[in-house]
Amino acid sequence: MLFTSEDLAEAATVVYRSMQPTPQYAWPLLGQALGTPGSPMPVWVKHENHTPTGAFKVRGGLVYMHRLRRDRPDVRGVVSATRGNHGQSLALAGARAGIEVTIVVPHGNSPDKNAAMRAFGAELVEHGDDYQAALEHSRRLATERDLEPVGPYHPELVVGVATYAKELFDAAGELDAVYVGIGMGSGICGLIGVRDLLGLRTEIVGVVAEQAPATALSFAAGHPVGTATADTIIDGVACRVPDPVAIDAIVGGASRIVQVSDQACIDAVGLLLATTHNLAEPAGAIALAGLVAERERMQGRRVGVILSGGNLDMGLLPLIVVSAERARLSTL
Secondary structure, three states: OOOOHHHHHHHHHHHOOOOOOOOEEEOHHHHHHHOEOOEOOOEEEEEHHHOOOOEOHHHHHHHHHHHHHHHOOOOOEEEEEOOOHHHHHHHHHHHHHOOEEEEEEOOOOOHHHHHHHHHOOOEEEEOOOOHHHHHHHHHHHHHHHOOEEOOOOOHHHHHHHHHHHHHHHHHHOOOOEEEEEOOOOHHHHHHHHHHHHHOOOOEEEEEEEOOOOHHHHHHHHOOOOOOOOOOOOOHHHOOOOOOHHHHHHHHHHOOEEEEEOHHHHHHHHHHHHHHHOOOOOHHHHHHHHHHHHOHHHHOOOOEEEEEOEOOOOHHHHHHHHHHHHHHHHHHO
């Protein structure tokens, strides 16, 4: 068991001090686009792009910082690595808890996400060529600066983000399947944990980038398998060294892992914009890209997709507009 009902209830109390539950809607145009003529697919979109940081990660940051301040008040600061949304989560939650936050990002990281992390109050350090290099440097900084290292996967992060899963199931009921993107695993593990607590039979389907397949390889092998690179524009899932605890939970609780291309994610962002008027980042739309890849398999079933974040790098917007117009025309 990843967490108890009591853990989840406590996390919800903490999260809802700082934000409202996010909505989940079954959008008719999206259902028509994914279904067959005369038979729309019931697709519930969980809008984690509507949080105070524009992504689901904030829930975990709020719970982590709350418990850190309560249980270890002597800790003056934390350090972590991110491509953006995890860092914004810690920065916002740290500012509210009075805890200093240092975030390491790789060189070439999204300037929009870097600016947002600074705006929330984080000190930003650029190091390395990818997320893994930034993570390893954050661990060195923890020792050098006497800061608490916050990894990308932690029980308190998982139970915090699990509150979105409880909201979804409370509103939509027992879905046949939920598609969710996988970075380092907190989002999918939160879904698995809530599904199991509620005793539901819902399939949890993870989605990763073809160019960052470490979790898919790990799922197939039954143990962590790393990759040499994670060269994808889907920055929120650009991970090449999986967390072994997360992999164990995913292997035990997910039904399968779907791999999708960068272009499929761009198309999914466009489809969301055309059918729901919501702007997602590529990692935020990767769950929908996974559903699109399996749309024939899912006909006649009730499905959820996690729109995990809306913090789009504005440099990608021209590509999205072209894709959205193509999707719009296909629905007319």
